[in-house]
Amino acid sequence: MLAVFERLALDAGRVIMEVFHSKMTVEEKADCSPxxxxxxAAEKLILEGLRAEFPDIPCVAEEEASEGIKAPALGRAFFLIDPLDGTKEFVKGNADFTVNIALIRGDVPEIGVVYAPCSGRFFSGRPGRAETITIGEDLTIAGRRKISVRDGRTPLTIVASRSHRTPETDAFIRKIEAAEIVSVGSSLKFCLLAAGEADVYPRFSRTMEWDTAAGDAILRAAGGTTKTTDGKPLVYGKRNQTHDADFANPSFIATGRVSGAPWF
Incomplete structure (x- = not known):
């Protein structure tokens, strides 16, 4: 399954980069996002590939959801797909957008890939092993290296959203003395934690499950955690929520190995 994810992410990345280097048309969805x-095109490619390979596993994808296509009954396992996470950055010409594909099993993100086609950074995760993948000039996989979270350093490195900073995020950052701040878009924030390049990712603005699932799977495979602000693991497959839409996430804090974390 992970091999299929990786192939589809690379193929989707090719499609995305063709548009990135052309004159693109930007539309506005019902929620005012671009x-x-x-x-x-990337979502169509990924969905066709997953449904051909795994016809019995339901798919939940961002653009289908935004177009009002009702998500199927999920069962114990399902896929979450964000074909282009960071569309705002993509439209601005920034490089931090990614392709995200994840398997959820029993409300936990179990397998995931995150591919940043502009920079060539590629991460994957499955239970017990997270990797960074080297992409060759022919856009095929040329190598792999295992990654893991690091022990928290002084100062801690916090990754924060470039487009979605909130007063709550700024207040959280102020609580951590002498923190170093790195701004990066999309699900790469999870991946920087997984690769031992950062320590904490606080998110106090709205996300959807397809935004976070793949990066979260990689972080957990690398030894990290993603918890809600009451200290419970972030779960997936959330439907019929009285306070928000299906698949909407609450605020959360993702971390590597940070001892004595002051925020729970």
């Missing part, structure tokens, strides 16, 4: 032909 969408481009790259989002739709």
């Amino acid at each position: 969408v481009t032909e790259a989002d739709r």
Whole structure:
């Protein structure tokens, strides 16, 4: 399954980069967020691939959801797909957008890939092993290296959203003395923690499960955690929520190995 994820992510990345280097058309969705032909083409490619390989596993994908296509009954396992996470950065010409594909099993993100086609950074995770993948000039996999979270350092390195900073995020950062701040877009924030390049990712603005599942799977495979602000693990497959839409996440804090964390 992970090999299929990796192949589809690379293929989706090719489609996305063709649009990135052309004159793209940007539309506005019902929630006022942008969408481009790259989002739709990449999602179509990924969904066709997953449904052909794994016809019995339901798919939940961002653009289908935004178009009002009702998500199927999920069962114990299902896929979450964000074909182009960081569309705002993509439209601005920034490089931090990613392709995200994840398997959820029993409300836990179990397998995931995150591919940043502009920079070539590629991460994957499965239970017990997270890797960074080297992409060759022909856009095929040329090598792999195991990664893991690091022990928290002084000062801690916090990764924060470039487009979604909130007063709550700034207040959280102020609580951590002498923290070093790195701004990066999309699900790469989880991956920097997984690769031992950062320590904490606080998120106090709204996300959807397809935004976080793949990066979260990689972080957990690397030894990290993602918890809600009451200290409970972030779960997936959330539907019929009285306070928010299906698949919407609460605030959360993702971490590597940070001893004596002051925020729970």
